[in-house]
Amino acid sequence: MTAPETVEVIAALGEARFVGGAVRNALLGAPVVDIDIAVPIPPDETLARLKAKGVRTIETGLDHGTVTALAGTHAFEITSLRRDVETDGRHAKVAFTDDWALDAARRDFTINALYASADGEIFDYATGVEDLIAGKVRFIGDARTRIAEDYLRVLRLFRFHAWYGRGEIDEDGLRAAADAKDKLKTLSAERIAKELWRLLEADHPGPVLRVMAATGILPELLPGALQVLRLERLVALDAENGFPRDPVLRLAALLSDSEEVARAAASRLRLSNVDRARLEQALGGDRIAARLSAQEARRLLYRLGEACFRDKLLLQWAGEPAKSPAGAWRMLLDMADSWQRPRFPLSGRDVMLAGVPEGPEVGRVLAALQDWWVEGDFAADESALRDRLKEMIRQA
Ligand code: ATP
Numbered sequence: 251m252t253a254p255e256t257v258e259v260i261a262a263l264g265e266a267r268f269v270g271g272a273v274r275n276a277l278l279g280a281p282v283v284d285i286d287i288a289v290p291i292p293p294d295e296t297l298a299r300l301k302a303k304g305v306r307t308i309e310t311g312l313d314h315g316t317v318t319a320l321a322g323t324h325a326f327e328i329t330s331l332r333r334d335v336e337t338d339g340r341h342a343k344v345a346f347t348d349d350w351a352l353d354a355a356r357r358d359f360t361i362n363a364l365y366a367s368a369d370g371e372i373f374d375y376a377t378g379v380e381d382l383i384a385g386k387v388r389f390i391g392d393a394r395t396r397i398a399e400d401y402l403r404v405l406r407l408f409r410f411h412a413w414y415g416r417g418e419i420d421e422d423g424l425r426a427a428a429d430a431k432d433k434l435k436t437l438s439a440e441r442i443a444k445e446l447w448r449l450l451e452a453d454h455p456g457p458v459l460r461v462m463a464a465t466g467i468l469p470e471l472l473p474g475a476l477q478v479l480r481l482e483r484l485v486a487l488d489a490e491n492g493f494p495r496d497p498v499l500r501l502a503a504l505l506s507d508s509e510e511v512a513r514a515a516a517s518r519l520r521l522s523n524v525d526r527a528r529l530e531q532a533l534g535g536d537r538i539a540a541r542l543s544a545q546e547a548r549r550l551l552y553r554l555g556e557a558c559f560r561d562k563l564l565l566q567w568a569g570e571p572a573k574s575p576a577g578a579w580r581m582l583l584d585m586a587d588s589w590q591r592p593r594f595p596l597s598g599r600d601v602m603l604a605g606v607p608e609g610p611e612v613g614r615v616l617a618a619l620q621d622w623w624v625e626g627d628f629a630a631d632e633s634a635l636r637d638r639l640k641e642m643i644r645q646a
Pocket residue numbers: 269270271272283286356357358359362363400402403406448
């Protein structure tokens with residue numbers, strides 16, 4: 251918040267304050283990732299002032315008062331003070347204002363309605379600082395009313411509690427959230443997925459997910475039987491072994507082992523093709539046991555690829571931690587890390603040169619040859635493979 255480019259943007263805007271996550275996290279001493287800025291001027295004025303000082307801008311969402319400023323390597327979201335005039339649970343019609351307290355009142359939680367001037371003065375229009383210290387995630391105003399304005403706030407309650415809450419979830423908020431669960435299907439997949447992702451990235455998403463499961467909120471979002479225990483164990487494994495937090499894998503841990511469930515979850519959350527394929531592979535097909543021989547492990551690594559092997563291994567480890575010693579799992583992980591995919595030296599061309607006429611048979615012979623090579627632990631070299639190919643053709 252004191253970086254030269256930040257100072258430059260604030261100076262160009264004149265009266266401006268940091269708001270939301272940046273202020274909250276700075277007070278907590280937690281990392282500040284993106285910086286939101288609030289200004290008491292309408293968006294066209296924001297644009298004009300930034301342009302006058304030569305700051306690059308993007309018209310992100312002028313209707314909602316948001317302009318993005320680019321300075322150095324940073325992007326700043328600058329939003330005009332506003333109040334919600336009309337809400338329908340998903341969208342809001344907004345009006346711009348120069349009243350800071352009105353802008354604070356339209357925000358969701360007290361801890362998210364904190365503002366700070368460039369020289370570090372804090373403006374707290376609700377009970378944000380107090381609640382931040384106490385670890386309370388509380389709606390500004392009546393929980394039911396605030397949730398009915400925007401049902402995404404149901405998920406935000408859980409997400410922010412997982413990150414910043416201590417103890418139980420706020421009682422009023424939880425009751426209002428549970429009562430609104432059937433409204434979640436009216437939200438766009440993208441908004442839901444984004445909140446779910448942030449929740450899964452928390453240090454300890456388990457307790458919150460338990461409450462979401464018990465209140466029937468989680469089943470509104472995800473298909474199949476949910477395995478919160480497996481997710482909690484995966485989270486513990488991440489912490490014990492220093493693995494990076496991986497929301498896709500955490501989602502996989504939460505779901506049941508079925509390609510169909512994976513596909514349903516991916517469509518509901520409208521995941522990217524890459525994430526969808528990963529989820530389907532991780533949850534479908536064969537599982538990995540801790541007691542694999544080195545040869546079986548190499549075979550699976552070749553069949554699944556290293557990334558999928560790791561995913562399946564971690565899911566299985568988290569799913570049955572007591573059954574096998576951690577050392578056995580770690581050894582398999584080490585194998586995956588150092589594994590180099592052996593190259594199959596022959597191609598369809600070689601099969602044709604050996605006498606198989608062009609057509610589907612070429613692929614079948616090649617696949618059978620490759621299977622033999624894999625089952626033989628990749629020991630056969632090019633000339634051994636050519637001999638085997640000749641023999642296969644003779645026998646056919
Ligand atoms: P993070 O560190 O996760 O980015 P954040 O507080 O910046 O946390 P955002 O989702 O980026 O969270 O939103 C920025 C701010 O905008 C919030 O702090 C809050 O004041 C306000 N806000 C965002 N979404 C809503 C919403 N659905 N309802 C009310 N206020 C919201």
